[in-house]
Amino acid sequence: MRYTTLLFDLDHTLFDFDTSEAVAFSSALATAGVDIENGYHDLFASINKALWVRVEAGELTANDVRVVRFEDLFEQTGIDADARAIADDYITGLGAHGDLYPGARELLEELSSEVTLALVSNGIGEVVSDKVARLDLEGYFDAIVVSGEIGVAKPHTGFFDIAFDRLDHPDKAMTLMIGDNLGSDIRGGINYGIDTCWYAPSSAEASVTPTYRVERLSEIPAVARG
Numbered sequence: 636m637r638y639t640t641l642l643f644d645l646d647h648t649l650f651d652f653d654t655s656e657a658v659a660f661s662s663a664l665a666t667a668g669v670d671i672e673n674g675y676h677d678l679f680a681s682i683n684k685a686l687w688v689r690v691e692a693g694e695l696t697a698n699d700v701r702v703v704r705f706e707d708l709f710e711q712t713g714i715d716a717d718a719r720a721i722a723d724d725y726i727t728g729l730g731a732h733g734d735l736y737p738g739a740r741e742l743l744e745e746l747s748s749e750v751t752l753a754l755v756s757n758g759i760g761e762v763v764s765d766k767v768a769r770l771d772l773e774g775y776f777d778a779i780v781v782s783g784e785i786g787v788a789k790p791h792t793g794f795f796d797i798a799f800d801r802l803d804h805p806d807k808a809m810t811l812m813i814g815d816n817l818g819s820d821i822r823g824g825i826n827y828g829i830d831t832c833w834y835a836p837s838s839a840e841a842s843v844t845p846t847y848r849v850e851r852l853s854e855i856p857a858v859a860r861g
């Protein structure tokens with residue numbers, strides 16, 4: 636194998652976050668009795684995205700995002716609801732809904748018998764733990780590193796220091812970071828001096844240059860083998 640340690644991002648790489656998120660959002664607001672027939676989901680998505688960019692910049696923590704995204708939504712829409720209670724429901728929903736992308740489990744099955752795998756996520760600890768348990772993912776990974784649990788996020792080198800510690804310091808030259816996000820996964824791998832594989836199912840332009848780019852998960856074993 637060209638690479639003996641693979642670091643996998645979770646959301647939008649292995650896990651269908653968009654479906655999970657849409658169900659969690661409508662379910663949390665419905666529980667609180669808020670009418671969402673007017674497009675708030677798009678607004679929420681843009682608020683959320685902007686907040687996660689600030690997490691990547693080190694201005695906020697993953698845990699801050701949890702409630703602030705609903706506070707911002709309610710402020711901008713005039714909704715009168717308890718941001719903290721809805722945030723809790725939403726977090727529960729994010730862990731409880733959604734599935735791996737087709738082929739993701741087969742990919743993990745195949746690779747985990749050949750190389751060391753780690754799950755490296757910028758998520759909230761409890762959400763990632765719920766997904767890992769519900770989808771029975773733990774057995775595939777030698778380490779699971781979640782920014783919400785360690786207080787530092789991809790792309791910062793401190794995040795990768797902890798991942799490498801937990802993996803007993805693999806050779807950087809034999810380690811590959813795989814993910815969908817240029818700002819956290821690819822930038823993070825480059826910052827840390829490891830090769831990167833950008834999972835980009837659409838024809839987006841790369842603002843940083845990954846070592847590899849794949850459009851399908853099924854292309855990853857060939858990249859790993861070199």
Ligand SMILES: [Mg+2]
Pocket residue numbers: 644645646647648814815816
């Ligand atoms: Mg991702």
